[in-house]
Amino acid sequence: MLAGRRTAALLLAIGVVAAGGGAAGLVLTRHPAVPHVSAIRVLPAPTGPIEAAPPPGAAPVAAPVSLVIPAIGVSTSLVRLGLTRTGALQVPPTTAVAGWYTGSPRPGAVGSAVIAGHIDSYLGPGVFYRLSQLRRGDRVYVRRADGTLAVFKVTEVQMYPKDAFPTLSVYGATPTPELRLITCGGTFDYSTGSYLSNTVVYATQVT
């Protein structure tokens, strides 16, 4: 008799705990998991000789070597990027550095210079994880091989579906020195292993 009561009480307890646990599990997995990342570490502006846009006919500016975006804590060296076999923009070999597209003008020379970086790796944030958080007026610094700095200010932050990428406004010609920063954004398609959109930051040189 007592054994029967104990079994029944045990069943009841197990049942209640299981139902409660199940309900907790259900609630906890109802919203998408948001990975935790540390807060933005705002960096000081780099120091060095700031060079304005070269006057017409001046010697070409030196090649870019590093990039600092104080507002979103980016400080990275710049690798060289070309094109893939399919004609797409090559991307940096690691997610920790950004790269300058060598087919675009040098940052600080007349034209639209292009720098790309990863938003994330398989495991965590990449160099341009916070690119979409840039706001109009934020400063972007590119250091050149000769030690000079080209300084840009953000004019626009846009997100485009990759299948409607605005090639002309990103890669097209401009009459003054400008900068384009590119990374991924939007929804991640797990079936293809890629993001469906690109974030593009437009910036113009500060003279």
Added chain:
Amino acid sequence: MRFTRFVRRIIVLAALPLLLLAIPAAALANSASASAATASTAATATGTGWIRLAHFSPNTPAVDVYLYSFGDTSAQIVLHHVAYGEASPYEQVPTGDYTVAMRAAGASASSAAVLSASVDVVAGHAYTVAGLGPESGLRLQVLDDDLTTPPGQTLVRIIQASLKQNVVSVSWGGTTLESKLSFGSVTSYQTVSAGTGSLVVTGSGENAHISIPLAAGTVHTLVVLDGAKGLQIDNLLDAAGSAVDPAGGAATGFGGMAPRAPSSPLPWLAVIGTGLLLAVVGGRRLRRLSAARS
């Protein structure tokens, strides 16, 4: 009866953590939708264009060039002592109507302008406002500058500003770009294949040549000038873009920070169902046993 109350109490105790979990979950969901709203209201186009000012009149002395926003009496830009052959860099300006005025170098800003022209700056467009012709017939001409190159090619335009050789022919890389181009004229842009070649300007009994690189994706204005030693050629870079436009977007992410889609609720529902079933079975048996005892 005591057991029914016991059962109720256990169920309430089990439900409490659920409520506590549900509140932050709802808050998270709210913040997620809020950030999505900010992302969709991205900045629109900036509404600016570009103006550059130039002096291509050989026998006109240096001038001061003023740029006024239409109706504004204080100049937005003043270029002092602009001499023949000089062109300013482009200035990015908000769209709208502007007035360009030329005064003799050093003349008071309030004095009457020698020449003036109005420019309507359209968003995303670039303009060259150039003093052209001889001093006696000096004019300010507003030129529309092209910013779009055919893929992998170069755009070239010629301004003939040599008075000494008032008719010239221009060729690049052995191909004639213009023949019998007269003084003061401006050609429209033409497409040439990119590369480094020799630009040859031929006048009557005199010619000049320079080797110039014309990169793919760039736009140039070639100005024929009277130099100190005969014909001179200035290569102005109007605009530059990528030599080759990469196809489509950039593959700049691996998804490590992408939000995970919610998993299927079915396993959890099964656990809840089984748990409830066990609780009901246990509870009923308890009640039956206690009823049998009393």
